[in-house]
Amino acid sequence: MKKVFVSxxxxxxxxxxxxxxxxxxxxxxxxxxxDTPPAESVExxxxxxxxxxxxxxxxxxxxDSYKHIQESWADKKKREKAEKAELEKRRAEYMKGPCMQxxxxxxxxxGRVAFYDDDGNEIRVSETDRQQKVAELNADINRYCN
Numbered sequence: 813m814k815k816v817f818v819s820x821x822x823x824x825x826x827x828x829x830x831x832x833x834x835x836x837x838x839x840x841x842x843x844x845x846x847d848t849p850p851a852e853s854v855e856x857x858x859x860x861x862x863x864x865x866x867x868x869x870x871x872x873x874x875x876d877s878y879k880h881i882q883e884s885w886a887d888k889k890k891r892e893k894a895e896k897a898e899l900e901k902r903r904a905e906y907m908k909g910p911c912m913q914x915x916x917x918x919x920x921x922x923g924r925v926a927f928y929d930d931d932g933n934e935i936r937v938s939e940t941d942r943q944q945k946v947a948e949l950n951a952d953i954n955r956y957c958n
Contacts, residue, residue: 833846834847834849911953914949915953918949918950
């Protein structure tokens, strides 16, 4: 009740606090501003201006819009998390192929090895070449399988 009374008093007394501003130029060309009218010897020209309330540009947020912002932020985070999981899944699926191929090739190189060309002729490979290829395949396995 007290809040309503104070609000009503302030609302009704607002016009009492409104004042006029007087602007005039003296004989030397200097402009004067005052809340009292100029002396009688000065010529008075009355102008009225309509003033408008101007929005200061501050965002007006209430609880609902704040909740909406929080929900959209949470939705965005969920989407990003799902996209990241999907990307990781695709990456793992992509890496699976080269990993399996490297392991298969490594198993072929272990033990007794014989290489054949497209015509079926045997290609002789030295032990150092075989060990070098085994090292390359182990590096590929470390890169693709881990």
